[in-house]
Amino acid sequence: MTGTSPAVVAASRLGLTFQTNDGPVQALSNVDLTIGKGEFVSFIGPSGCGKTTLLRVIADLEKPTSGTISVNGMTPEQAREKRAYGYVFQAAALFPWRTIERNVGLPLEIMGLSKAEQAERIKRTLDLVNLSGFEKKYPWQLSGGMQQRASIARALAFDADLLLMDEPFGALDEIVRDHLNEQLLELWGRTNKTICFVTHSIPEAVYLSTRIVVMSPRPGRVSDIIESTLPKERPLDIRETPEFLAIAARVRDGLRAGHSYDD
Amino acid sequence: MSWLKPSWQAVLAIVLCVAGLALGAIAAPKVDPLVQPAGTLIYPYAATSWLIFGALLLAALISMARIPSVVEAVVLFIGAHLVAWLLIGGIAGFEGLARAPYFLLLTAAWLLGWRCVAVLSGLRPMASWARSALRLVIPAIFGAWILILWEAVTRGAGIPFILLPPPSAIGQRIASSLPVLGADVRQTIFKAVIFGYIVGSGAGFITAVLADRVPFLRRGLLPIGNMVSALPIIGVAPIMVMWFGFDWQSKAAVVIIMTFFPMLVNTVAGLAASGHMERDLMRTYASGYWQTLLKLRLPAAAPFIFNALKINSTLALIGAIVAEFFGTPVVGMGFRISTEVGRMNIDMVWAEIAVAALAGSVFYGVVALVERAVTFWHPSVRGG
Numbered sequence: 163m164t165g166t167s168p169a170v171v172a173a174s175r176l177g178l179t180f181q182t183n184d185g186p187v188q189a190l191s192n193v194d195l196t197i198g199k200g201e202f203v204s205f206i207g208p209s210g211c212g213k214t215t216l217l218r219v220i221a222d223l224e225k226p227t228s229g230t231i232s233v234n235g236m237t238p239e240q241a242r243e244k245r246a247y248g249y250v251f252q253a254a255a256l257f258p259w260r261t262i263e264r265n266v267g268l269p270l271e272i273m274g275l276s277k278a279e280q281a282e283r284i285k286r287t288l289d290l291v292n293l294s295g296f297e298k299k300y301p302w303q304l305s306g307g308m309q310q311r312a313s314i315a316r317a318l319a320f321d322a323d324l325l326l327m328d329e330p331f332g333a334l335d336e337i338v339r340d341h342l343n344e345q346l347l348e349l350w351g352r353t354n355k356t357i358c359f360v361t362h363s364i365p366e367a368v369y370l371s372t373r374i375v376v377m378s379p380r381p382g383r384v385s386d387i388i389e390s391t392l393p394k395e396r397p398l399d400i401r402e403t404p405e406f407l408a409i410a411a412r413v414r415d416g417l418r419a420g421h422s423y424d425d
Numbered sequence: 426m427s428w429l430k431p432s433w434q435a436v437l438a439i440v441l442c443v444a445g446l447a448l449g450a451i452a453a454p455k456v457d458p459l460v461q462p463a464g465t466l467i468y469p470y471a472a473t474s475w476l477i478f479g480a481l482l483l484a485a486l487i488s489m490a491r492i493p494s495v496v497e498a499v500v501l502f503i504g505a506h507l508v509a510w511l512l513i514g515g516i517a518g519f520e521g522l523a524r525a526p527y528f529l530l531l532t533a534a535w536l537l538g539w540r541c542v543a544v545l546s547g548l549r550p551m552a553s554w555a556r557s558a559l560r561l562v563i564p565a566i567f568g569a570w571i572l573i574l575w576e577a578v579t580r581g582a583g584i585p586f587i588l589l590p591p592p593s594a595i596g597q598r599i600a601s602s603l604p605v606l607g608a609d610v611r612q613t614i615f616k617a618v619i620f621g622y623i624v625g626s627g628a629g630f631i632t633a634v635l636a637d638r639v640p641f642l643r644r645g646l647l648p649i650g651n652m653v654s655a656l657p658i659i660g661v662a663p664i665m666v667m668w669f670g671f672d673w674q675s676k677a678a679v680v681i682i683m684t685f686f687p688m689l690v691n692t693v694a695g696l697a698a699s700g701h702m703e704r705d706l707m708r709t710y711a712s713g714y715w716q717t718l719l720k721l722r723l724p725a726a727a728p729f730i731f732n733a734l735k736i737n738s739t740l741a742l743i744g745a746i747v748a749e750f751f752g753t754p755v756v757g758m759g760f761r762i763s764t765e766v767g768r769m770n771i772d773m774v775w776a777e778i779a780v781a782a783l784a785g786s787v788f789y790g791v792v793a794l795v796e797r798a799v800t801f802w803h804p805s806v807r808g809g
C-alpha cells in the first residue's frame with residue numbers, strides 16, 4: 163500500500179451500520195483502504211460480508227456512519243456530482259423501453275454530449291463487448307448474459323476514470339467470462355483506469371487484480387489484502403502457472419480464516 | 426370409425442333436434458282476421474320447418490365427419506346461422522306463440538355456433554392476415570349470438586316491449602333517430618366527456634407529479650383526494666349544475682371530479698414503481714430531478730397512467746350521463762334517457778344505451794391502442 167500515485171479512494175476506519183427492524187446490522191466496520199490511480203482491486207468474500215455496501219459507499223449511494231472516505235480527494239458526493247465513476251450493478255438494470263443503443267447512450271444523454279459523440283462512443287463500447295448488430299434490439303430480446311454485457315458497455319461509454327463493478331460477470335458462462343476478463347484487462351492496460359471489482363471467483367480475482375481485498379462477515383471487514391506479483395501482461399494461460407496458483411492459495415486461506423471466525 | 430370425430434355440442438344439438446321433432450309444432454297456430462272464411466287458422470313455419478330440421482341435422486352430422494377444420498367451421502357457421510335466421514324469420518306474426526321445440530331448436534343452433542367458435546379458436550393459421558381476421562371473427566360471432574338469442578327469446582316468448590324490446594326494434598329506432606342521437610352524442614360526449622376527461626386526467630397527473638416533488642403536498646393532498654373521490658356523484662351533480670349552469674360545463678365539472686382521483690392515485694403509485702437499482706443508476710450519473718423524472722420515472726409509470734386513462738374513459742361517460750339527470754338543456758344522452766323512460770319509449774332508452782356502449786368501447790379501444798404503442802416494452806403487452 164505504498165501510494166506513489168495519488169489516492170483515488172482513501173478510506174480510514176470506515177464503518178456503516180444499517181438500522182433494521184431487528185436491530186442494527188454492522189455491514190462495514192473499521193475498513194482502512196487506499197486505492198491508488200491505475201490499480202485493479204478485487205473484493206472477495208462470503209455473501210453478506212459488505213462488498214456491495216463498500217462499493218456503494220464509494221459511489222455515494224450509501225452514507226458511512228463512522229470513519230472517513232474520500233474519492234479523488236473529494237467527498238463521495240462531490241465525486242458523484244463530478245461524474246467521477248462508472249458503476250456496473252449486480253443486475254443489468256437496463257431500461258426496457260430503450261433499445262440497447264439508447265440504453266448505452268443514456269448516461270451520455272444526461273451528460274449532454276453531442277449526437278455525433280454519443281453515436282461514436284456507443285459504437286465503440288458495443289464493439290468492445292461484442293454486441294454490434296444488437297443496437298436496435300430491446301433488452302428483453304437479449305439473453306441475460308448479453309444484457310449484462312450491455313450494462314458493462316453503458317458503464318464504459320460513460321468513460322469515467324474510476325470503474326466500480328459489482329459481480330459484473332456473475333451471470334455469464336465460463337467462455338464469455340474469460341473473453342470479457344481479457345477485454346477488461348486490455349482496456350485497463352490501455353486506459354489506466356482505476357477499477358474496483360467485486361467477485362466470488364478466486365481465479366477471476368487473481369487473474370485480474372493488482373491487489374485482492376479479502377473480506378469477512380459479521381461485522382463486515384477487511385481481513386486480508388494480497389498484493390499480486392503477476393506481471394501486467396497476462397495471457398489466459400497464466401492461470402496454470404505456479405505463481406498464479408500460489409496467490410490463489412493465499413486468497414483461499416484468507417477466505418477460510420474469515421469463515422472459521424464465524425464458527 | 427376413423428371418419429368420425431364426435432363433439433358434444435353437435436351430439437347434443439342432434440338430440441335436441443330429435444326431441445323437438447317429437448314434440449310437434451314449433452309454434453302455435455293463430456287466427457288470422459284477414460283470411461276468409463273467418464276463423465281459419467294459419468300455421469307458422471308451414472314451409473320452412475323441414476328446412477330448419479334438415480339444415481340443423483345436416484350441419485351437425487357433417488361437422489362430426491373427419492374434414493378439415495376450416496370446412497367444419499364454415500359448415501357449422503352456415504348451419505347455425507341459417508337455422509337461427511329461419512327461426513326468427515318464421516316467428517314474425519306469431520310473437521309469443523312459440524312452443525318448446527322453438528327453444529330446443531334455438532338451443533341446438535346456438536350449440537352449433539358454440540362449436541363453430543370452438544373450432545375457430547383451435548385454428549392456428551400461418552398467415553398473419555388470417556390470424557387478425559380470426560381475432561375479429563370470433564368475438565363477432567360471439568356478439569352476434571347474444572343478439573340472436575335476445576331477439577329470438579324476446580319474440581318467441583312474447584316478452585313485453587316495455588320490459589325488453591328485441592334488438593331489431595332498437596336497431597330500427599337507432600336508424601330512424603340518427604339526428605337526435607347525433608345531437609345527444611355531440612352534447613354529452615364531444616363536449617362534457619372529452620373536456621372533463623382531458624382536464625380531470627391532466628389535473629390528476631400534474632397534481633401527482635407535484636405531490637411527488639413536494640412531500641407535504643403528498644401527505645395533505647392524497648387524503649383529501651381520497652375524500653373527493655368518495656363523494657357521491659348523485660350529490661355532487663346538482664351542486665355542479667347550480668355552480669356552472671345547465672349546459673355541458675356542469676357535466677364536465679362532474680367528470681373532472683370523477684376522473685381526477687384515479688389519475689392522481691395511479692400516477693403517484695407509478696412514480697414509485699421504478700426500481701431502486703435504476704434510480705441508483707441515475708444517481709451515479711448525477712442526473713437531476715427532471716432528467717430522472719423524464720427518462721426513468723415517467724416511462725416506468727406509463728402502465729399505471731394508462732390504467733387510470735382506461736378507468737377514466739368509462740367513469741367519464743357514466744359521470745356525464747348521470748349528471749344530465751339533474752338539469753340540462755333539452756339535449757344530451759342522460760337527458761334523453763330520463764325523459765324517454767318517463768314516456769315509456771323504452772326502445773329509445775335502449776338506443777341511447779347502445780350508442781353509449783358503442784362510444785364507450787371506441788373510447789376505451791383508442792386508449793388501449795395508444796397504450797399498446799407506448800408501453801410496448803411492458804411484459805403484459807409484449808407477451809401477447
Ligand SMILES: Nc1ncnc2c1ncn2[C@@H]1O[C@H](COP(=O)(O)OP(=O)(O)OP(=O)(O)O)[C@@H](O)[C@H]1O
Nearest residue numbers: 180182187189208209210211212213214215216382
Ligand atoms: N439497505 C440495507 N438495509 C439493511 N441491511 C442491509 C442493507 N444493505 C445491505 N445490508 C446488510 O449488510 C450486509 C452486507 O450486505 P452486502 O450487500 O454489502 O453484501 P455482499 O458482500 O455484497 O454480498 P453478496 O456477495 O451476496 O452480494 C448484509 O448483512 C446485509 O443484510
Ligand SMILES: [Mg+2]
Nearest residue numbers: 213214252328
Ligand atoms: Mg453484493
